[in-house]
């Protein structure tokens with residue numbers, strides 16, 4: 001009898017093609033600077049190049065990989081280019097990529113401890129390591145009442161924090177009957193939009209999110225927060241949640257966590273601290289002061305997938321009291337019942353976030369930490385901050401440009417003195433050149449350029465070239481007017 005066709009890759013083919021993919025990635029990093037950083041395609045261009053119908057018969061792997069080059073690469077914006085200075089970094093590294101590959105190879109779904117004990121226990125262990133690496137308060141570690149969990153994003157972490165705050169404030173009544181419209185949450189006008197989304201999703205209602213004024217440095221005003229909480233209480237409302245930020249997305253402002261924390265503790269509000277990008281800086285003792293007051297927080301998150309060389313997605317979310325979080329999110333249908341869960345001796349991370357299923361994400365983080373060691377991570381974070389500080393110095397020294405906000409770490413907000421329209425044109429022309437990619441924000445109603453340094457391979461020469469190119473392009477914009 002003839003053998004039936006299996007359609008699968010044989011182990012031999014997998015080895016060969018797997019090596020080809022690793023080579024492809026290595027080649028990519030070697031020539032990454034030759035691509036325009038911002039993809040230059042028009043909307044719809046990538047789809048138009050793809051076949052209308054799916055292939056009826058399997059195709060050769062080589063043909064697929066070739067199409068990655070020909071059809072996909074033009075539509076890639078190169079986040080891993082050392083000339084990427086836009087938004088915030090979403091950096092990665094060799095050990096992270098390999099850890100991710102291994103995680104895909106194992107194909108583990110770690111919803112319960114029992115569905116892969118290593119997936120749960122490595123995560124708990126690595127998150128305790130990370131807490132020590134960043135000097136986080138001991139209460140966030142798993143040997144006390146708290147603990148950490150990997151979420152897909154800071155947005156999901158914020159949602160879990162809002163949900164736990166909601167339940168704590170209503171003694172788990174909201175879980176049973178929904179919100180009654182009286183719960184109030186607070187953040188500043190500079191807080192990341194994910195908090196507004198979390199408040200909407202959690203059913204508090206967007207009108208129940210108070211945007212607290214900021215001061216000259218764009219940090220939340222604790223006195224204004226206190227006043228608003230008082231006003232809301234007098235009106236019979238129930239203040240329950242505050243999000244403070246260490247390193248806002250727009251300008252890297254740092255909210256006064258100690259003052260906000262004392263207030264939240266006194267008034268019984270859940271304090272969530274979002275340090276999505278900047279949190280990584282605390283790995284260096286000289287920047288650890290950014291975490292001042294964190295011992296007063298109920299939850300904290302930062303993203304190794306931004307600035308700690310670990311590819312998306314990987315957000316570390318810590319709570320001081322895991323019982324409240326678990327009680328908020330726990331479900332136990334019959335088909336998930338098992339001895340280990342019932343014994344109470346294990347962590348089931350499905351109760352620590354919204355999805356049930358979960359990937360083995362701690363593997364890549366573990367690879368990164370073991371490869372670089374604390375020393376290696378510190379080295380690169382220090383270098384990025386130093387490069388940003390040099391850049392800020394060049395802006396300060398050039399009378400055509402000005403700084404628009406304090407630059408405490410790796411983000412510099414600046415503009416040309418010729419006004420909003422000029423800066424808009426300058427940004428557009430810079431990004432169209434493909435030589436670098438930067439983005440903008442609005443600060444105090446002015447159009448401001450943001451220059452954020454955090455890509456793994458950004459070196460001094462890239463930052464120097466970028467500054468030269470910015471100055472030269474500004475001259476061209478001036479000339480064309």
Ligand SMILES: *Cc1c(COP(=O)(O)O)cnc(C)c1O
Nearest residue numbers: 153154155192248249274276277
């Ligand atoms: C980037 C960022 C976020 C959103 O991060 P995701 O992980 O993409 O949800 C939230 N808060 C701050 C301060 C950020 O910088």
